[in-house]
Structure formats: structure tokens, C-alpha cells
Amino acid sequence: MDDAASSLIVDVLIVGAGPVGLFGAYYAGVRGLNVALLDSLEEPGGQITAMYPEKAIFDVAGFPAIRGRELVENLVRQAAPFAPRYLLGQQAVGLERGRADGGFVVTSSTGLRISARSIIITGGIGTFTPRxxxxxxxxxxxxxxxxxxxxxxxxxxxxxxxxxxxxxxxxxxxxxxxxxxxxxxxxxxxxxxxxxxxxxxxxxxxxxxxxxxxxxxxxxxxxxxxxxxxxxxxxxxxxxxxxALGFIANLGPLLDWGLEIVQRRHLVVDTTMATSVPGVYASGDICEYPGKVRLIATGFGEVATAVNNAVAFMDPGASVFPGHLSDYAPTDTAGAPGTPTTVNTGGVS
Ligand SMILES: Cc1cc2nc3c(=O)[nH]c(=O)nc-3n(C[C@H](O)[C@H](O)[C@H](O)COP(=O)(O)OP(=O)(O)OC[C@H]3O[C@@H](n4cnc5c(N)ncnc54)[C@H](O)[C@@H]3O)c2cc1C
CATH class of the missing domain: 3.50.50.60 (FAD/NAD(P)-binding domain)
Incomplete structure (x- = not known):
């Protein structure tokens, strides 16, 4: 995993390296985007890593049963060919808007400044402290x-x-x-x-x-x-x-990012997973829309929607639809896609 530098420029910053954020990193890579994942925990995997790494999960599509730890390892492996930057052990605290190119700067609790053209918030239940x-x-x-x-x-x-x-x-x-x-x-x-x-x-x-x-x-x-x-x-x-009395969840600094929030817990999104701030998307447990179901399976679909719509937001000429990934030739036996469609990227400093 990556060490923090004092500043970083990426196309997409994913706030929250839980299962949904990890799958988002994979999809961002498929769309040719430079991506970083920021998480206040020291390890990726969100609630799974923190609370139930050894539990068998039975409702992830394609896996009749998979242990939590193994699912997280697989997600990290799936994103690895695209070299996402992991910025762990630091909370996303500030959001600055109004960059000349319409992008954002997110500051972390360690003082890192991350410039991104789009942000995907997969912050789950926020920072969680046990009751x-x-x-x-x-x-x-x-x-x-x-x-x-x-x-x-x-x-x-x-x-x-x-x-x-x-x-x-x-x-x-x-x-x-x-x-x-x-x-x-x-x-x-x-x-x-x-x-x-x-x-x-x-x-x-x-x-x-x-x-x-x-x-x-x-x-x-x-x-x-x-x-x-x-x-x-x-x-x-x-x-x-x-x-095991549950957790006191707190969105913390995300509450002050100017996003539409319900019950101080969830970010309101539309069908493209866009929040009330153009260029900022949300997926997984943290997002809210009529009929929302808080499961890993639904989060995976939501973040694929978010990333692909972020692509079209950043590059209005680009298609939301990524194509079928089986159309790309795998580069290795793990089946990582080869040369995906690229979007104008900002590069990592
Ligand atoms: C005991 C238990 C069993 C479960 N079993 C199942 C199951 O069998 N099947 C199922 O589908 N679901 C299950 N769930 C629910 C499932 O874990 C969640 O739906 C899933 O973890 C949501 O993923 P996520 O990536 O949206 O959020 P999370 O897993 O909550 O990850 C969010 C991440 O964002 C980080 N974060 C939050 N705010 C910030 C910030 N400001 N800055 C930096 N980082 C931040 C957090 O540290 C966290 O790592 C279970 C949950 C629990 C507690």
C-alpha cells in the first residue's frame, strides 16, 4: 500500500476503501482513470475487514460462499492491474471546490491534498466506533x-x-x-x-x-x-x-461538504449515483435513494454506475457504457482487461 505524499493529482478520488470503493477502483482503472482510495482505517475492506473478516458471506453474486477476508483480497487483486494509490490511515476532512478546471481538492487528516476531477464517496457508515x-x-x-x-x-x-x-x-x-x-x-x-x-x-x-x-x-x-x-x-x-452492541456511526467531516444529506447519515443520489454537487458521486451503504438496500451486492452495481457516469461527467464526449469487459483482451491469467477505452487523464504527481 502507498505512502502519503504531500499532494497528489488523480482523475478520481474514492473516499472509502470498503468493498464498494475497492470495486470502484477496479472500474475506474478499466475506464483508464488514475484513481486513489482514501480511508481512515489502516487496511482496505471497510466493515468486512473491521468487523467480520472470517464470516462466510453467501449473497455476493458468483460466490455461493466466500469468507470476508477472501472477498477483500479478491477485490484488491482485481483492482491491482490498474495500480490504484492507497492512502490509508487518513480521514478525508476538507473539500474545496471551484478549481479552474471544475475539479476538487480534498484534504486528509494527515495534511495530504488530493486534486481530483471527480470524487466518489463510498464512506459506508462513516467512521464507526463500537457502542x-x-x-x-x-x-x-x-x-x-x-x-x-x-x-x-x-x-x-x-x-x-x-x-x-x-x-x-x-x-x-x-x-x-x-x-x-x-x-x-x-x-x-x-x-x-x-x-x-x-x-x-x-x-x-x-x-x-x-x-x-x-x-x-x-x-x-x-x-x-x-x-x-x-x-x-x-x-x-x-x-x-x-x-456486539452495534456502532455509533458518524459521517464526521463529510457532513460539512455541502452535499444533500438525510438523517445526518446518508448522501442523497440520483439514478446516476450523482450527489447534489456535480462531479461528486456516492455509492454503497452511504448513499440514499428510494428503495435503497444496504448490501455489498447492490453497492457493487452502484459504484459501477457512479464510475461510468463520472467518466461522462469529466469527458462529455465519452460514453457512460464501458462496453462489455470481455471485449478487452486479458493481459494475464488473472483476466485483467488489456487496453480499455481511455479518458483524458490528469496523471498522478
Ligand atoms: C456483522 C455484519 C455482517 C454483514 N454481513 C453482510 C452479508 O452477509 N452480506 C452483505 O451483503 N452485507 C453484509 N453486511 C453489510 C456490508 O458489510 C455493507 O453493506 C458493506 O460493507 C458496505 O460497503 P461500503 O464499501 O459501502 O462501506 P464500508 O464497508 O462501511 O466501508 C466504508 C469505508 O469508508 C471509510 N470512511 C468513512 N468515512 C471516511 C472519511 N471521511 N475519510 C476516509 N475514510 C472514510 C471507512 O473507514 C470504511 O473503511 C454486514 C455488516 C455487518 C456489520
Whole structure:
């Protein structure tokens, strides 16, 4: 991955190197554009890398099942022939408009200035910070965790997971065959997670406690938690307490970019994925339009639309339609397209 320089000129800057931004980088490369990806995280992959790298994903077209980490690796490999610049560990903070050529300058939290003729925002849920546990948050890193990046480290451990959403249930299912025991504690009767996952969890060996709360965290190192169910307390052996209460998402500086926003969370786009600012597009979880479905599969289609429309925005003579990529001769066995249609490019400084 790339080191930051103090300034950079690209055709397209993609803000957010999650799955959707990564696929956008591939498509920008196919259209002959110089592209950079900016992300506040240290690794590409967005929510997948941060929250569920080991989970199997079943609803990406063409993959009956693919592990999160593998999908991200594939996306990085798919874009690699076009040498996108990765500007990681830095947040996009400022947007300046009104360059003589109609382009933009984005400033990052490390002081990098990136000039781009078009911007595609694939910022997902923005920067995400895990919701803290009401009890036990002070032990974060000492038995209490928010993420499960390496499930194998839970072998032979008793694990208690707190939460009722997708992350909680997914981690329960992921850890069930690995850990010594898995207990899920949810303060409501019904889970918010995908119904199929909940059904699989109920049929598994996961100990499911609903209308329940962790009332005390015991031992340092952690050895057990006290759980209150209907006013009664029970002691449960726990070497790890996984707090999966969701995330506080914040678009942060993007809120001040002058784009039309709904609920301070989503950028309004039209059918070309254009935001309210000409030349700025959005795709993936961050964008909003009637009927929007927040899935990886839909984000991939949206970003292909965004990139191809950005091409026509930058070069009004160019077609939005890229042609069928199988028309291009692959340059290697990985099947990277050969000489795609080029658009007038700005080059990288
Ligand atoms: C536990 C869990 C399980 C899931 N399972 C599935 C599933 O099975 N199938 C499915 O289709 N979807 C699933 N999802 C949803 C899926 O992960 C999202 O739809 C997908 O990640 C959206 O991709 P994205 O690229 O739009 O955004 P993200 O993955 O959120 O990536 C956005 C990136 O933008 C960066 N960013 C944000 N703001 C800035 C800024 N100002 N400057 C720099 N960088 C910024 C963030 O750091 C992040 O890396 C799941 C989600 C969770 C939490």
C-alpha cells in the first residue's frame, strides 16, 4: 500500500476503501482513470475487514460462499492491474471546490491534498466506533473485546457475547465450533439479526439468554460474568466478553461538504449515483435513494454506475457504457482487461 505524499493529482478520488470503493477502483482503472482510495482505517475492506473478516458471506453474486477476508483480497487483486494509490490511515476532512478546471481538492487528516476531477464517496457508515457496554467496558482489551478478527484465538475459551444484531449472532455462530462454550446475552426477547442466522443459532449449541443483561464482570483476568434474567442472577464462565452492541456511526467531516444529506447519515443520489454537487458521486451503504438496500451486492452495481457516469461527467464526449469487459483482451491469467477505452487523464504527481 502507498505512502502519503504531500499532494497528489488523480482523475478520481474514492473516499472509502470498503468493498464498494475497492470495486470502484477496479472500474475506474478499466475506464483508464488514475484513481486513489482514501480511508481512515489502516487496511482496505471497510466493515468486512473491521468487523467480520472470517464470516462466510453467501449473497455476493458468483460466490455461493466466500469468507470476508477472501472477498477483500479478491477485490484488491482485481483492482491491482490498474495500480490504484492507497492512502490509508487518513480521514478525508476538507473539500474545496471551484478549481479552474471544475475539479476538487480534498484534504486528509494527515495534511495530504488530493486534486481530483471527480470524487466518489463510498464512506459506508462513516467512521464507526463500537457502542460501549453498560458494564465491563473498563476492561476493554483485558477480556472484553468489540471485534473478533481471529476466531482461532478463542479455541478452548468460554465466550459470552452481548447483543442481538447481526454481529452478535454471526460471532456466536462463528465461535460455536471453535470455543469451549458460547453464550449470547440479549436484553430483548427478539433478535434483530437475520432470521435464518437466528434459527441456525437456536438449533446450535449456543446458550441463548434473552431478556437478560450482564450485570457484573468478574476476575482480572476475566473468568466469569454475572447475568441477570428476570431479576434472577446467574454466574456464567467467561474468558472473553464480546460486546456486539452495534456502532455509533458518524459521517464526521463529510457532513460539512455541502452535499444533500438525510438523517445526518446518508448522501442523497440520483439514478446516476450523482450527489447534489456535480462531479461528486456516492455509492454503497452511504448513499440514499428510494428503495435503497444496504448490501455489498447492490453497492457493487452502484459504484459501477457512479464510475461510468463520472467518466461522462469529466469527458462529455465519452460514453457512460464501458462496453462489455470481455471485449478487452486479458493481459494475464488473472483476466485483467488489456487496453480499455481511455479518458483524458490528469496523471498522478
Ligand atoms: C456483522 C455484519 C455482517 C454483514 N454481513 C453482510 C452479508 O452477509 N452480506 C452483505 O451483503 N452485507 C453484509 N453486511 C453489510 C456490508 O458489510 C455493507 O453493506 C458493506 O460493507 C458496505 O460497503 P461500503 O464499501 O459501502 O462501506 P464500508 O464497508 O462501511 O466501508 C466504508 C469505508 O469508508 C471509510 N470512511 C468513512 N468515512 C471516511 C472519511 N471521511 N475519510 C476516509 N475514510 C472514510 C471507512 O473507514 C470504511 O473503511 C454486514 C455488516 C455487518 C456489520
Amino acid at each position: 460501549p457496554l453498560p458494564t465491563g467496558e473498563d476492561r476493554l482489551g483485558r477480556g472484553v473485546v468489540h471485534f473478533v478478527p481471529k476466531p482461532q484465538e478463542y479455541a478452548e475459551l468460554d465466550v459470552v457475547i452481548v447483543g442481538g444484531g447481526d454481529s452478535a449472532v454471526d460471532w456466536a455462530l462463528l465461535l460455536e465450533p471453535i470455543a469451549k462454550s458460547v453464550t449470547i446475552v440479549h436484553r430483548r426477547a427478539a433478535f434483530r439479526a437475520h432470521p435464518h442466522s437466528v434459527a441456525v443459532m437456536h438449533a446450535s449449541s449456543v446458550n441463548v439468554l434473552t431478556d437478560a443483561q450482564v450485570s457484573s464482570v468478574l476476575g482480572d483476568p476475566l473468568h466469569s460474568v454475572e447475568v441477570t434474567v428476570d431479576g434472577e442472577t446467574a454466574l456464567i464462565s467467561a474468558h472473553r466478553l464480546v460486546a
